[in-house]
Amino acid sequence: MTSLQHPEQPAAIVTGADSPVAAAIASRLRSSGWRVERATGTPVVPKAPISGLVYEPGLLASADGARPGQIVDQLFDLVESVRPRLPTSSEGGARIVVVSSRDGLGWADRPHAAAASGALVAAARSLALQLAPAGVTVNVVAAVPPEAxxxxxxxxxxxxxxxxxxxxDIARTVAFFLDDRSGYITGQVLYCCGGASLLSSLSV
Amino acid sequence: MSLDGKTAVITGGASGIGLAIAQEFAAAGARVVVADIVEDRAVTAAARISADGGTAVGLPVDVSDRTAVEALFARTEAELGPVDILVNNAGISIDRGVRRITDDEWHKTIGINQTGVFLCSQAAATSMIPRKTGRIINIASRAWLGWFGQLAYSTSKGGVVSATRSLAIELAKYGITVNCLAPGLIDTPLLRNEPAEVLERLLQAQPTGTLGAPEDVAWAARFFAEPDARTITGQVLYVCGGKSLYARPAGQR
Structure with a gap:
């Protein structure tokens, strides 16, 4: 897969400093030609233009205890902070990808993670509508906790x-949405779940 | 390349989205069968792909006809090897209000868009199951969510979405994934037939304010077709510039 075509190497911020999923995403993006900066999730104003933002709030763990409000606020704050550094439509636009969990369809053991996941989808769809005229796509990869x-x-x-x-697998799906060829796909949720989403009525 | 050694059948492959998918897959190393209801067009499209350095043959098929579909897969196997990737792309759209659509128009739409997916998927799955690998990609439409004047079309594409999910569930254990793309406004000959003012209204209902290209859909099809996509199945991915999120009902006519 190729990455956004800008004069210099395109840059992406990947949050989730201690997440193995974020590490796999960073590594995948680097091998596709991105310059990747790992971040904690605290809003940062990047010094140089940013073509990709991956928000990985760590919902793909077996534990519950996520704080939905905090997780969604952090996404809004991050987007707000990078916004002035995103290339405009005519400069090729930008890509935002949110890593969420299949739990958003409902999961008995993790109601907090489920609530955060569902809220992230609603947030991403709204951000997608908000940012579409600016050439920024916003998509969600909803996965199951990966095999370790x-x-x-x-x-x-x-x-x-x-x-x-x-x-x-999750990293490959994130990289797909970040690709410059994925510009007509926005506001979408793609489950990377081996079909585990299919028996829920909310999954379509 | 990511599709090296794979044999792909693309129905409705001679123009628009189908042609873009055939070209994309050929460029990624697949041997492609361009299947189309008009044989001449299939052969011409295949020749174009071959001229660009790909491997392609053009074959005729009426996807609503069992005998024709079985003949297509037999010839595919004889000429390029058993099918690894099936793209159910052939489709028609007859836009007509509920009071005006005829029985013939209804049955023709269901026959090609829905029965076609059944017949081609059955033939492909029968070949893929013993080999424990395969990819089926269905081209539905954002219109399955419902749209003005599209009772027959949206019903048929809703069936494609359901078929995708049932096939995905049934075939998962054989290593076969089944996914679905739901294009929105795509710049194809089908769309260019619309009057200019209709096109203008449709564009105004787009969050991105733009038309998609057949290549946008082809790119997404390739993502599902690659061997690495083995844990993604039963999904419906909209390639619609955000129209599935909210479209102002300006297309009313």
């Missing part, structure tokens, strides 16, 4: 596919 060796908890939504979802 063989140590995954039993009570996770289970994939229908023979292969379990890995952090690399």
């Amino acid at each position: 060796g063989t140590s995954r908890a039993a009570a996770e939504p289970s994939e229908l596919t023979p292969d379990a979802v890995t952090a690399e």
